[in-house]
Amino acid sequence: MSVDHEKLKTAVRMILEAVGEDPDREGLLDTPKRVAKMYQEAFEGMHVNEETYFETIFSEDHEEMVLVKDIPFYSMCEHHLVPFFGVAHVAYIPQGGRVVGLSKLARAVETVSRRPQLQERITSTVANAIMKKLQPSGVVVVLEAEHMCMTMRGVKKPGAKTVTSAVRGIFENDAMARAEVFSLIKY
Numbered sequence: 206m207s208v209d210h211e212k213l214k215t216a217v218r219m220i221l222e223a224v225g226e227d228p229d230r231e232g233l234l235d236t237p238k239r240v241a242k243m244y245q246e247a248f249e250g251m252h253v254n255e256e257t258y259f260e261t262i263f264s265e266d267h268e269e270m271v272l273v274k275d276i277p278f279y280s281m282c283e284h285h286l287v288p289f290f291g292v293a294h295v296a297y298i299p300q301g302g303r304v305v306g307l308s309k310l311a312r313a314v315e316t317v318s319r320r321p322q323l324q325e326r327i328t329s330t331v332a333n334a335i336m337k338k339l340q341p342s343g344v345v346v347v348l349e350a351e352h353m354c355m356t357m358r359g360v361k362k363p364g365a366k367t368v369t370s371a372v373r374g375i376f377e378n379d380a381m382a383r384a385e386v387f388s389l390i391k392y
Contacts, residue, residue: 250319291350343374
């Protein structure tokens with residue numbers, strides 16, 4: 206399913222009128238079309254299952270931590286429909302030789318982010334998908350993001366970062382493993 210461009214264009218025209226703008230003004234004539242295209246891109250993850258990225262598994266004799274840091278992501282707050290953005294850090298400890306291509310970790314973050322979202326949900330959804338499909342010893346997902354709903358409206362605190370984490374498997378109870386992954390994320 207894709208974005209209904211005509212409905213979106215109508216809605217954008219109505220919003221422009223509601224805030225006192227003239228949607229037929231030269232600078233706004235193509236705005237409804239541009240917004241519809243932008244929303245199609247921003248929400249392209251709505252109909253993609255993030256678990257599909259973990260279906261191609263490689264056998265490798267490696268049961269030590271794998272960490273992909275600083276994965277940029279962009280999402281849209283489901284409460285205000287304004288962006289939030291930042292970086293994700295995804296770590297897992299393979300078990301039974303089950304590893305996945307590194308780009309798949311980034312693709313899962315991107316897909317889950319491309320929905321009307323909460324940062325907390327992105328974090329747990331990615332961690333749960335990795336646990337389910339790869340069955341690793343453990344997973345850690347950490348997101349650091351700036352929310353435009355806190356920057357441009359409301360409390361107006363630009364630069365404030367929200368950090369969320371999801372910890373699964375061995376990382377839940379093994380303090381040394383947990384300390385190692387968090388120190389590598391900060392490194």
